Amino acid sequence: MPVYDYIRQRLKEQTALLTILIDPGKTDGETLRRMAGHSRELGIDLFLVGGSLLSADMMDNTLSLLKQSGDTPVVIFPGGAQQLSARADALLFLSLLSGRNPEFLIGQQVISAPLIHQMGLEALSTAYLLVESGRTTSVEFMSGSKPLPGHKPDIAVAHALAARYLGFKMIYLEAGSGAERPVPDMLISAVKKHIDIPLIVGGGLRSAADVQAKVKAGADIIVIGTHFEHNDPFDQILQFSQHTRSPK
Ligand code: 1GP
Numbered sequence: 551m552p553v554y555d556y557i558r559q560r561l562k563e564q565t566a567l568l569t570i571l572i573d574p575g576k577t578d579g580e581t582l583r584r585m586a587g588h589s590r591e592l593g594i595d596l597f598l599v600g601g602s603l604l605s606a607d608m609m610d611n612t613l614s615l616l617k618q619s620g621d622t623p624v625v626i627f628p629g630g631a632q633q634l635s636a637r638a639d640a641l642l643f644l645s646l647l648s649g650r651n652p653e654f655l656i657g658q659q660v661i662s663a664p665l666i667h668q669m670g671l672e673a674l675s676t677a678y679l680l681v682e683s684g685r686t687t688s689v690e691f692m693s694g695s696k697p698l699p700g701h702k703p704d705i706a707v708a709h710a711l712a713a714r715y716l717g718f719k720m721i722y723l724e725a726g727s728g729a730e731r732p733v734p735d736m737l738i739s740a741v742k743k744h745i746d747i748p749l750i751v752g753g754g755l756r757s758a759a760d761v762q763a764k765v766k767a768g769a770d771i772i773v774i775g776t777h778f779e780h781n782d783p784f785d786q787i788l789q790f791s792q793h794t795r796s797p798k
Pocket residue numbers: 571724725726727728729751752753754755773774775776777
């Protein structure tokens with residue numbers, strides 16, 4: 551089943567999807583194997599693989615390991631056109647719509663499109679909206695783009711509507727990896743009211759209470775990366791997924 555259909559199907563059955571973001575090289579192989587092998591019991595619905603500074607080789611190894619260890623869909627979350635691999639099930643085909651840097655709005659997409667076509671990868675067109683979250687984040691620095699103000703829901707809504715009218719399949723509200731503050735709940739709710747495509751929320755989520763709040767505000771897909779790089783994931787993932795796995 552295409553990954554987009556899988557996501558839509560899951561969202562009919564449960565409140566939200568729990569996604570673990572793997573930054574290759576930051577999580578050891580054994581942990582990855584166990585997470586992928588026990589995804590179902592743990593409540594992991596999707597893996598994202600990516601990071602700001604990565605080579606194709608590092609991507610390939612992590613993707614292969616996750617694919618060999620379980621059947622949870624594995625999706626590339628690319629930092630740039632160099633991070634593609636046919637070993638994934640799909641990739642987030644991102645456009646950094648909150649910024650005004652043409653390289654990340656359309657430049658990298660044009661470079662990578664023929665490769666994606668060649669690889670036969672499913673491209674999940676996703677409007678990527680970076681939201682201000684305290685300290686400068688890697689994505690803000692690397693993309694040379696300004697985030698949306700966190701206290702101006704009308705600006706976020708205008709971007710979300712533009713994404714909807716442009717035909718994007720998903721919207722990603724991103725505070726940035728390791729963000730000091732996650733995306734505010736009121737911003738999530740405001741965007742959610744104006745769209746009917748899956749809403750991804752990530753950046754700076756560290757507790758089950760964070761997950762609960764973001765799901766309640768309207769997040770359809772929760773992304774957690776940094777937190778599990780520093781804490782034993784297994785007990786915690788179970789607590790986090792209680793808030794995504796409840797039936798609709
Ligand atoms: C970053 O939204 C993701 O792109 C996850 O962020 O690493 O802070 O969990 P964290």
